[in-house]
Amino acid sequence: MDNLTNRIAVVTGAGDGIGRGIAIALAEAGAHIAIADIDTEAATRVATELTAAGHTASPFHVDVADPDSLTALAEEVRTSLGPASILCNNAGVMLDGPLTQVSAADWQWILDVNLHGVIKGVRAFIDQLRAAAASDGFGAQIVNTGSMAGLAPRTYLDYGIYSASKAAVVSYSENLRAELEPETIGVSVLCPSTVSTRIWEADRNRPAGLGPGRPVPRPDRVKDAIDGNAVGQLVLNGIRHNRAYIFTSDDARPRVEERHAAILADIERHETDSQ
Numbered sequence: 001m002d003n004l005t006n007r008i009a010v011v012t013g014a015g016d017g018i019g020r021g022i023a024i025a026l027a028e029a030g031a032h033i034a035i036a037d038i039d040t041e042a043a044t045r046v047a048t049e050l051t052a053a054g055h056t057a058s059p060f061h062v063d064v065a066d067p068d069s070l071t072a073l074a075e076e077v078r079t080s081l082g083p084a085s086i087l088c089n090n091a092g093v094m095l096d097g098p099l100t101q102v103s104a105a106d107w108q109w110i111l112d113v114n115l116h117g118v119i120k121g122v123r124a125f126i127d128q129l130r131a132a133a134a135s136d137g138f139g140a141q142i143v144n145t146g147s148m149a150g151l152a153p154r155t156y157l158d159y160g161i162y163s164a165s166k167a168a169v170v171s172y173s174e175n176l177r178a179e180l181e182p183e184t185i186g187v188s189v190l191c192p193s194t195v196s197t198r199i200w201e202a203d204r205n206r207p208a209g210l211g212p213g214r215p216v217p218r219p220d221r222v223k224d225a226i227d228g229n230a231v232g233q234l235v236l237n238g239i240r241h242n243r244a245y246i247f248t249s250d251d252a253r254p255r256v257e258e259r260h261a262a263i264l265a266d267i268e269r270h271e272t273d274s275q
């Protein structure tokens, strides 16, 4: 997808961090952006910033954990901007804690936002993406925000609940890519390493009904990390080339190699055992 001029792009979690960076990069490439976020003030700030810079952007409220909210967003986008041809399911939250101790409410929040928010985002927008792909022959694109935590988790960090949700996003995206390829709808999974954002304060958006949240200690490595704007440029490139995976840092290779080496070692043991 080379030409993004006047395309309608929806970015969830676009009020801050990586989503804001994606929205800026797509707007600078000429797309019209739906800035969707649970934090309406943040979405409005980003839309105002983009409009002041001469781009086309509108704020929308959405809670991706609520399928009805996503359906309403899809309808509002279609009627106010037109059918979306780019969907970035980016909103996500984070939590740490030993897997044997995290509560059912913690699992519900993480899976509702990080996994079901992606699955239901696709369901809400698939008709528009199909219509856009069929109408101009340029195709459509879905970018789901996974994480390196979903491909090669740092198991020593107590991020298991987060990693499990992101591993599911990676697998979902790989399968969806194969399913939608015949319809010229590309699917990418964004696998960021550490990015300097407010993800460690994700508890600011935890629903009150799920009980008290807690911030995650901000790791030292964040101070040397890239920001959301840099990730936005990488996502734009990934959309242009319909990449299956979009990476953000050089640590992707050693982390994936280390994980695969451990898997291959046990495959070799299995092969030896079965001789």
Ligand SMILES: NC(=O)c1ccc[n+]([C@@H]2O[C@H](COP(=O)([O-])OP(=O)(O)OC[C@H]3O[C@@H](n4cnc5c(N)ncnc54)[C@H](O)[C@@H]3O)[C@@H](O)[C@H]2O)c1
Pocket (backbone or CB within 6 Å): 012, 013, 014, 015, 016, 017, 018, 019, 036, 037, 038, 039, 042, 062, 063, 064, 065, 090, 091, 092, 093, 094, 113, 145, 146, 147, 148, 149, 191, 192, 193, 194, 195, 196, 197, 198, 199, 200, 201, 202, 205, 228
């Ligand atoms: N920052 C990192 O190091 C990192 C690494 C890998 C993956 N990610 C992923 O990147 C994505 C964006 O995170 P970020 O780092 O920019 O964090 P962030 O906290 O800076 O931004 C997240 C945005 O999502 C919004 N949001 C939260 N819950 C929502 C909901 N239920 N519905 C709609 N919007 C909601 C927030 O209001 C916020 O604007 C997430 O999916 C996260 O898991 C981040």
